[in-house]
Amino acid sequence: MFKHIMIPVDLRLSDPVPKALQLAINLARQEAAQLTLVNVYGEVASDAPEGQEATKMLADLARDIGEGLGREVDGIAVYSTDIAAEVDKILAVTAQDIDADLVVVGSHAPRLLDHIFTSHAGHLALHSKASVFVVR
Numbered sequence: 154m155f156k157h158i159m160i161p162v163d164l165r166l167s168d169p170v171p172k173a174l175q176l177a178i179n180l181a182r183q184e185a186a187q188l189t190l191v192n193v194y195g196e197v198a199s200d201a202p203e204g205q206e207a208t209k210m211l212a213d214l215a216r217d218i219g220e221g222l223g224r225e226v227d228g229i230a231v232y233s234t235d236i237a238a239e240v241d242k243i244l245a246v247t248a249q250d251i252d253a254d255l256v257v258v259g260s261h262a263p264r265l266l267d268h269i270f271t272s273h274a275g276h277l278a279l280h281s282k283a284s285v286f287v288v289r
Contacts, residue, residue, distance in 0.1 A: 173259035
C-alpha cells in the first residue's frame with residue numbers, strides 16, 4: 154500500500170516523537186516501505202543541534218532504526234533561517250521531493266491557538282500530496 158514513509162523528527166527532544174516514530178517503523182516493516190527521517194534545523198531554536206551536529210545525530214538515529222528494520226533508513230537534515238515560519242512548507246516540499254506517499258507526524262492535543270492557527274500536522278494534512286497519519 155505505501156512505498157515510502159516520511160517522518161519528521163525533532164532532535165531537540167531526548168526521545169524524538171517516540172509514538173509516531175514507532176508507528177512509522179512498524180508501518181515500514183509491514184509494508185516493506187522505505188523510511189526517511191526529516192529534521193528541520195536552524196538558528197531560531199537555540200537549543201537545537203545545528204549543521205554537522207544535526208546531520209550526524211540524524212544519521213545515527215537513521216542507522217539505529219535501520220539496524221532494527223534490517224534495511225537502510227535515510228535521514229535528511231534541512232536548514233531553515235526561521236524554523237517557526239518555514240517548517241510547514243519545508244516538510245510538505247520535502248515529502249513531495251522524496252516522493253513519500255505517507256507522512257507520519259506526531260502532534261499534541263489541540264490547544265486554543267490551534268483553533269486559530271493550524272498545527273504543523275494540520276498544515277501537512279491540508280497541503281501535502283501524500284497521505285498524512287497524525288499521531289497523538
